[in-house]
Amino acid sequence: MKHKFSPISSVEIIADPMPCMTQLIQDKIVALEARGSEDAFCVCDVGDVVKKYRAWKELLPRVEPFYACKCNTDEVVVKTLADLGAGFDCASKGEISLILKQGVPPERIIYANPCKQKSFIKYAAKHNVDMMTFDNEMELVKIKEVYPNAKLVLRILPTSQVKVQCQLGNKFGCHPTNVSKLVAKAKELELDVMGISFHCGSGVQEARAFSLAVKQAYDAWQICVQMGFNMTLLDIGGGFPGQKSAPISFPEIATILNDALDTYFPPEKGVRIISEPGRYFVASAYTLAANIIAKRTVSRDSSDADGCSEVTKNDEPSHMYYVNDGVYGSFNCILYDHAHAEAHVFSDSPLRFTSSVWGPTCDGLDCIIKECRLPEMEVGQWMYFPDMGAYTIAAGSTFNGMPRPSINYICSQDIWDEIYPEHCSAKRRCESVSSEMDYPSMMAAGPDVMSLRHAANSISCIE
Ligand code: PLP
Numbered sequence: 001m002k003h004k005f006s007p008i009s010s011v012e013i014i015a016d017p018m019p020c021m022t023q024l025i026q027d028k029i030v031a032l033e034a035r036g037s038e039d040a041f042c043v044c045d046v047g048d049v050v051k052k053y054r055a056w057k058e059l060l061p062r063v064e065p066f067y068a069c070k071c072n073t074d075e076v077v078v079k080t081l082a083d084l085g086a087g088f089d090c091a092s093k094g095e096i097s098l099i100l101k102q103g104v105p106p107e108r109i110i111y112a113n114p115c116k117q118k119s120f121i122k123y124a125a126k127h128n129v130d131m132m133t134f135d136n137e138m139e140l141v142k143i144k145e146v147y148p149n150a151k152l153v154l155r156i157l158p159t160s161q162v163k164v165q166c167q168l169g170n171k172f173g174c175h176p177t178n179v180s181k182l183v184a185k186a187k188e189l190e191l192d193v194m195g196i197s198f199h200c201g202s203g204v205q206e207a208r209a210f211s212l213a214v215k216q217a218y219d220a221w222q223i224c225v226q227m228g229f230n231m232t233l234l235d236i237g238g239g240f241p242g243q244k245s246a247p248i249s250f251p252e253i254a255t256i257l258n259d260a261l262d263t264y265f266p267p268e269k270g271v272r273i274i275s276e277p278g279r280y281f282v283a284s285a286y287t288l289a290a291n292i293i294a295k296r297t298v299s300r301d302s303s304d305a306d307g308c309s310e311v312t313k314n315d316e317p318s319h320m321y322y323v324n325d326g327v328y329g330s331f332n333c334i335l336y337d338h339a340h341a342e343a344h345v346f347s348d349s350p351l352r353f354t355s356s357v358w359g360p361t362c363d364g365l366d367c368i369i370k371e372c373r374l375p376e377m378e379v380g381q382w383m384y385f386p387d388m389g390a391y392t393i394a395a396g397s398t399f400n401g402m403p404r405p406s407i408n409y410i411c412s413q414d415i416w417d418e419i420y421p422e423h424c425s426a427k428r429r430c431e432s433v434s435s436e437m438d439y440p441s442m443m444a445a446g447p448d449v450m451s452l453r454h455a456a457n458s459i460s461c462i463e
Pocket of ligand 1: 068071084089112113199201202203204237238239241276277278279280
């Protein structure tokens, strides 16, 4: 299929060589402060998403990625992936509507929520989003009533005990011992079961999780074939880590997965294989910068953090930093996604102190990092946190009236030119204008102005 490419005007195109993220964050801070702002912000490197897509295509060539947009519904990311040709995993009417709005055809959407609201199924039917998962009898009854022609994908429960960041098997998946009974029910209802899916859990930490689940999918597949279903689709779910410091790498998973797919679903069988990666595409693309809005120094051994304890000469102080995004905002991933935040600072000091990092709300639960070692920082300085793209802004609230961070989109020029070649000349015109402006003025011109950056990378990276 030929894809219609449409460039995203809010993306700032950065001429090569692309500065490191530390430098980019510093530049944004300078521009922000020049406007008198201290608000938290994210930098989203759209090029990082593109690189992930390319790595996927190279290392898992038989598997079509359907981005699980629940992970981050940012329209720039969704648009970029749509333009690249990705499919989408949607879990609700709202997500289906978001993806259709980007011009994605319904064949590139799977409604991958085994427990769906009836009116949402009707909405899927109305928009011809016919591929959907199920894992229980009641769901089949509902689907029979409102969308009898749906193409059904049985979600099985991977039973192997492997380490994952977030379990999903406690909520979803048909146990292998129940597969026969469930597909017999589908047969009785004259429904069209055409695929098997699984989800190993979000943020898989052992690659064998995938190979074991593929074998289980094969067993369930055989049961469906024996029952007379025309089976054509395998959906290997999500779970692929996306952060730079993941315990297993994508190439490691791909090697094990390709072997399992070639063993149980060899190419000559002609099975369509899709996947539902979420965090893989977005985690590393986002870096969040937050301002230190308050600070309290306490004696390290003090059990109460009232700030009144005397700090003696022999007692190294411990610093509590309060920043302007927290667990009710982007750092909700700490509560909901079992994530760990990593604070980086701009400092040359070799000294490190026991520190903790807190969000801006009045809630004592709003703690980002309970303990870490950081150089001493002052109010008004900044911290930044890498790998903030997955399950962060998607579920952030404005509790206590705290604003969500703004997002600055960037993309290196070579990647942008490759995905949107027809827009190169337009950009070059911008280049001649923007090269006459200094960087803070370009930024002050606003995020919706497509601008080009030529500043040399003069500050050394501390990443
Ligand atoms: N598919 C389904 C059905 C999910 O529930 C999830 C996450 O919860 C995903 C895909 C995406 O998982 P991940 O972000 O780990 O790739």
